[in-house]
Amino acid sequence: MKKLALLTFLLGLTVLSARAQDNAVFEFRIGHEKAIHRVVIALDSGDAPATVANFEKLLHHKFYTGLKVHRIIPNTLVQMGDPLSRRRDISQVGTGGPGYTLAPEIHLRHTVGAVAMSRLPDNINPGRRSSGSQFYVCLKPMPDLDGKYTVFGHVTKGLDDLVTLSNQAADTNDYPVTPIHIAAAYRQSDGPPFTLKLWPW
Helix, strand or coil, rough: CCHHHHHHHHHHHHHHHHHHEEEEEEEECCCCCCCCCEEEEECCCCCCHHHHHHHHHHCCCEEEEEEECCEEECCCEEEEEEEEHEEEECCCCCCCCCCCCCCCCCCCCCCCEEEEEECCCCCCCCCCEECCEEEEEEEECHHCCCCCCCCCCEECCCCCHHHHHHHCCEECCCCCCCEEEEEEEEEECCCCCCEEEECCC
């Protein structure tokens, strides 16, 4: 009986460990180009468990698939995750989300490849709650942001592709002139999606 309990416990730890090391995969397409820019993000459920759980939920529901990258700063930052980016009118892009915010889990640093949730400024968001869906990727160390935003993962593959995206032409609001689409976004453990499922609104 004790051996069975121990085996069950160890199996549980193995499953939890595997889940903690799950990755997110994002595939980008610039305009009408056929080339796919593939990025793999390792999710850190140890330091940001609630943020990662929400991110995985959105991935499961194909929330990010079909959205556009809405902010690029050359060799510095790429930002996405706003459902308003589906629209032709981009005047409100950067303000949208799934209808809720997340409690802060501010522990990790903004190193190269760090993935962090966006949020509203301190003057209107003193609790530093994160956006429910918008996030950004650091293409260089950004220590000025340490202790201010929830970092919940890091890029393990495709950082060069994100640098390429960041160097596309942009308007005065850092919005890409040529749309950068998220062709697919999914958990690596789920495998690539075969059907398009939109967020259930």
